[in-house]
Each structure stands twice: as structure tokens, then as C-alpha cells.
Amino acid sequence: MMYEQWVSAYGITAEEKVFIFIGMFFFIAAFLFITFILISRFTKNNRQQHEVALRNHFQRSLNAIIIMETTSAVPDSSYRFKIESLKNVMKQSSFARQVMANQLVALKKTISGSSSKILERIYIELDLHSYSIRKLKRGSWKMKAQGIRELTELNYTDAIHSIRNFLTANNKTLREETFLALVRLDQDKPLSFLDHYTGELTPWMRINIHYHLSKSDSRRIPDFSQWFTSSNLDVVLFSLSMARQLRQTSAVTKLPELLSHSDVRVVALTLETITELEAYDLADVVAEKTATFWNNEKISARLVRCLGRISYTHEHKQAILTYLDHPDYNVRFYAAKALYTLDDEARNMLQDFNRGMNGILSGIINHISEPLLQ
Amino acid sequence: MMKILVCDDDEALVSMVRFKLSRENFGEVFKAADGREAKRLLDENTFDLIISDIHMPFHSGLEIVTHVRQVLKKNTPIIILSAEGLEETVLQAFDMGANDFITKPFSPAELAIRVKRLLNL
Structure with missing residues (x-):
């Protein structure tokens, strides 16, 4: 009503009305957009500040637990008290639990020895392993991959069975995470899943497996010739290249039959392996x-x-x-x-x-x- | 009182190293989150020991070693702490004048022993 009075008072034409409408629409849209940006910025900043505060708090507690546990005979009650206080903070939100999990993963990558073992213990005592396992049941592949990474980094070997289910996942990144997790977690037979693996072995997987095996105890490295007869061509090619790179002379006796393989890539790699291993017998x-x-x-x-x-x-x-x-x-x-x-x-x-x-x-x-x- | 400088952009790691070295009563521990801050602190102070990562923003750990040895002309003991354990990098660090090289992941207890040895404590 007021608008009509205002329009008639100023003698505004129909065309001018359209322009005013458009102008007002853009003005309101711009206002809402700017408000939205400001609110999201504010929320993001608050979240970041909260994260920094939590991280600093957790780091102080972790420093105290790790260093005191490894340097002197600290009473168990002191350790318990610190764990309980951390639990109380983490109870507040899943955000706090995630910050703690990230903190543990980051530290685990940089420290080794007894301190590293303490981090694994803290992870379990804070029940973060259950939190990571719950992520494996989430719909998003990113959450699943994050859960797998946390469980792997903190060496939670009981999760091997749950992680193994993702070997046939549709998402390539999730499959890659799973593959690497199994190599790192399964101490006795790190590549046993290759027996039944039907998927693709990407260059990323191959490089990472080689990296982890080259760093691990040589007694953990399996005889790759056991997969030369696999029905999965990728597994055969991978096994051949690993036997060659790790100079597994035990594979020599199984190489002749691969020279009759139907795939030329296998034949080519077999010849390279024979060359590299200097298998005069062949x-x-x-x-x-x-x-x-x-x-x-x-x-x-x-x-x-x-x-x-x-x-x-x-x-x-x-x-x-x-x-x-x-x-x-x-x-x-x-x-x-x-x-x-x-x-x-x-x-x-x-x-x-x-x-x-x-x-x-x-x-x-x-x-x-x-x-x-x- | 001894003065130790820890240069690394990994906050969690710096915090842990500082805590460990302080607990061992090695002295006052300073931190630098990047190469530029490290250079500034080195120019303004005299340290008894430097612990530095290789990969840092602005200046690398190897540049810090060169700065200490060739610009400041000091023979302050330097420990390089890096995830890059390639033979070439280790040799390069020692060639530039680093006194010790520790590969990440590392044991804080081992670091403390190496610091103690370099500080002659």
C-alpha cells in the first residue's frame, strides 16, 4: 500500500517500476550473499580457533604423557588422570575426537620407538579406535578412507578383518588405502590378500608397497613367485616386478612357464627379470x-x-x-x-x-x- | 644457561621436542616455524645448539646450515631432523657443516642423547 502511494506520489512509470524491482532484487540478493559470506567466515574462524585451542591443549597433555612415560617412573594415577581429562574434553563433540585423532596420526608419523608405542596405547585408551571403526560404516568413501588411515597409522591390527572388506570397493582411492593398510597392518603375511585379489594394482599402490616392504624387516617379505600363476594379470605383473627389484633368486625356477604366457607384457617382464637375476640356468x-x-x-x-x-x-x-x-x-x-x-x-x-x-x-x-x- | 633453537614448521613436533629438551634441563628452548624466522633469531642471538628440519617455508634447513657456517661464521652444533633420509641429502648436510642427522620418525629419547653429546653435558 505504502509502495503504491510512493509510486503514485512520484509519478513513476511502469518501465521505471520494472527497473526499481530489478534494482531492489539485486540489492537484497547482494545483501543476503554478503551476510552469508560473513556468517560462514565467522563460523569458519571460530572453528579454526577452537581447533587450535583444542590442538594446543591435546598437545600439552600428549607431551606430558609421552615424555614422562618414557623418562621416569611416573605413578600410574598421574597417567590415568591425564587420560581421563582428555576423555572429558573429547566427550564434548566428535570435532574434538577428530582433532585428537589427527594429532595422534601426525605425531605417529614423526616419532618412533617407545614414544610411538605410547601413542598407540593412548589411541586405544581414548577409545578412538572405535571412533575410526565407526567411520568404516559411513556412506562417504572419504570418511572410510580416513578411518582406515587412522587405524593403519596407529597400528590397530584388530581392524584387519574390517578393512579387508574394502578391497573390492568401487572407489579407487578407497581400494588403494585398503591395500596399503593391509600391507602395513598384517605383520605375518602382509600380502596374503593377493591370493584372492581380483582388482587393479595401480602404479600408486605398487610404489607404496615397494616403499613399505623395502623399509620393513626382510623376513616379512614374501616369496613373490607364489603369485606368478594368479588369474589376475595385474598381480602377476606386480609379483614379477617385485621379484626382480628385490632380486628374489628363488623365483628363477618358476620363470620358464611365464615365457609361454598369453600376455606379452608378462613375457617382456619375465625376460627382464631373467636378465636382472642373471639366471644362467635359463x-x-x-x-x-x-x-x-x-x-x-x-x-x-x-x-x-x-x-x-x-x-x-x-x-x-x-x-x-x-x-x-x-x-x-x-x-x-x-x-x-x-x-x-x-x-x-x-x-x-x-x-x-x-x-x-x-x-x-x-x-x-x-x-x-x-x-x-x- | 644454554640456548637451543628448534626450527620446524610442524607445530606438534616442535612442541614435543621443546618439552623433551626442557624436561632434560638442557636450557632455554626457542622455536622458529620457518626458515626466515630461524635466520632472524640466529642473527639476533647466539645459540649453543640448533635443531632444524630440511623442508621449511622461505629457507631450507640446509640454507640455515650454510648461513650459520658461512655468513655468521659460527661453529654452533647443528642437528638436521628430516623425513628425507636419502644418502645424497645426508651427505650434503654433513658436507655443508651439519654435525648430526636424524631421520623422521625419530625417538625423542635418542634425540636427547644426541643433544647431550653435542652439548658435552
Whole structure:
């Protein structure tokens, strides 16, 4: 009513009314938007301040518990009192519990020894392990992954069974977290789940597993050849690369059958593994495969390099010789290099072949015999 | 009274190290949350021992070692505390003049013993 009076008093036209409406709409929208931003900023700041206060409080208590427990005979009542006071603070909200869990995880990453064991004890005494396990039942994969990370970092081995369920999760990150958690938590058989694993093994998983295994006790490292016959191609490839990197000579006896594998990546990696492990016992088997892989230049190049490392009979050198007129330059190059570096007999075989072929390999021989390129 | 400087951007770690060193009565423990603050404190004070992380904002721990040895010309004992335990990094730290190198995760008790040894206590 007032608006109508105001409009008629000033003699505003219909078009001007539209502009006023639009202007008012934008003004109110801007006002609401700014108010929303200010409120969210205020809430966020409050939350951050609360988090800092909680973190400082928890850190002081943790310092006291960890250092006193490791340096002197402090009465158990003092320890109990500190734990109870922490429990009282954490009862207030799940936010406080999360801050404490984050604090424990962060500290666990930086300290080791008896202090680290105390952190694991505190985690259980504060019942934070139940809090992390509850996260595994949440709908969001992020919460589940966070729960797994907390349980893993604080070495809660009783959770292995619950974590194992996520090996087949749809979310890739969750699967990766699960995989790594099992490697770290399962002390006796860190990779036992590979027996039935049907999923993908991403480069991230492979790098992290290698990192953790290389840091752990060598007695914990399994014999990777047990997974060479897995129906999961990723598991076979991973096992082969691990056997190669960890130089597991026990795997040598199981390598020949992989040379007949239907997947060329497995054959290629098997040849690289034989080369790396310097499995002289397999030179005959590899030499026999020359005809089989002649048409595949990538496999041929690996096969020739492999023979160049493990050959010791005339027949082996003869097998390399057949590759000197291969249509692919790389294969010819590696074959010539293999013969040149093997021994005098092989080198003579190479020179004879070259002469017989009117010096077709002279360029390659000049290159590999150049002292500066050795 | 001895003066020790702890440089690390990890607040929880600094807090724990300070608490541990204070409990052992090694002296007054100062903290620097980044390389710039560390340099400022080093320029304004004389410390008996420096404990520094490698990866910090503004200046790295290795730059701090160089600053102490080449700019300030001091032979204050320096312990490098880092998650990076690569042989190359360790050798580089010692080459620049660090006295000790501890890889994270570390034991606070072990750190205290190393500090004690470097302070000749």
C-alpha cells in the first residue's frame, strides 16, 4: 500500500517500476550473499580457533604423557588422570575426537620407538579406535578412507578383518588405502590378500608397497613367485616386478612357464627379470624361444638383451646371431651389442656375419666399439 | 644457561621436542616455524645448539646450515631432523657443516642423547 502511494506520489512509470524491482532484487540478493559470506567466515574462524585451542591443549597433555612415560617412573594415577581429562574434553563433540585423532596420526608419523608405542596405547585408551571403526560404516568413501588411515597409522591390527572388506570397493582411492593398510597392518603375511585379489594394482599402490616392504624387516617379505600363476594379470605383473627389484633368486625356477604366457607384457617382464637375476640356468629355455618371438620386436629386443647377459654356450650365441638380420634396427643393435660384449668367440661370430653381409652392420659395430660410449 | 633453537614448521613436533629438551634441563628452548624466522633469531642471538628440519617455508634447513657456517661464521652444533633420509641429502648436510642427522620418525629419547653429546653435558 505504502509502495503504491510512493509510486503514485512520484509519478513513476511502469518501465521505471520494472527497473526499481530489478534494482531492489539485486540489492537484497547482494545483501543476503554478503551476510552469508560473513556468517560462514565467522563460523569458519571460530572453528579454526577452537581447533587450535583444542590442538594446543591435546598437545600439552600428549607431551606430558609421552615424555614422562618414557623418562621416569611416573605413578600410574598421574597417567590415568591425564587420560581421563582428555576423555572429558573429547566427550564434548566428535570435532574434538577428530582433532585428537589427527594429532595422534601426525605425531605417529614423526616419532618412533617407545614414544610411538605410547601413542598407540593412548589411541586405544581414548577409545578412538572405535571412533575410526565407526567411520568404516559411513556412506562417504572419504570418511572410510580416513578411518582406515587412522587405524593403519596407529597400528590397530584388530581392524584387519574390517578393512579387508574394502578391497573390492568401487572407489579407487578407497581400494588403494585398503591395500596399503593391509600391507602395513598384517605383520605375518602382509600380502596374503593377493591370493584372492581380483582388482587393479595401480602404479600408486605398487610404489607404496615397494616403499613399505623395502623399509620393513626382510623376513616379512614374501616369496613373490607364489603369485606368478594368479588369474589376475595385474598381480602377476606386480609379483614379477617385485621379484626382480628385490632380486628374489628363488623365483628363477618358476620363470620358464611365464615365457609361454598369453600376455606379452608378462613375457617382456619375465625376460627382464631373467636378465636382472642373471639366471644362467635359463639360457637354454630363452634361446629356444627365438623363433617364437621373432615377429614381436619389443620382445625380441628384450630376449636378445637377456641372452647377451646369460649366454655361455655356442648355441646361445648362435641364437643371438639369428637376430642380426632382424627387420627392426633396435633388435639388430642389441644383438650386435650382446655378441660384441659376450666374449671373443661371440665377437668373431659378429665380425664374420658382418663380412658375409657386405658390412651391413659396420655402423652399429663402430658405434658399440667406440671407447667413449662404453 | 644454554640456548637451543628448534626450527620446524610442524607445530606438534616442535612442541614435543621443546618439552623433551626442557624436561632434560638442557636450557632455554626457542622455536622458529620457518626458515626466515630461524635466520632472524640466529642473527639476533647466539645459540649453543640448533635443531632444524630440511623442508621449511622461505629457507631450507640446509640454507640455515650454510648461513650459520658461512655468513655468521659460527661453529654452533647443528642437528638436521628430516623425513628425507636419502644418502645424497645426508651427505650434503654433513658436507655443508651439519654435525648430526636424524631421520623422521625419530625417538625423542635418542634425540636427547644426541643433544647431550653435542652439548658435552
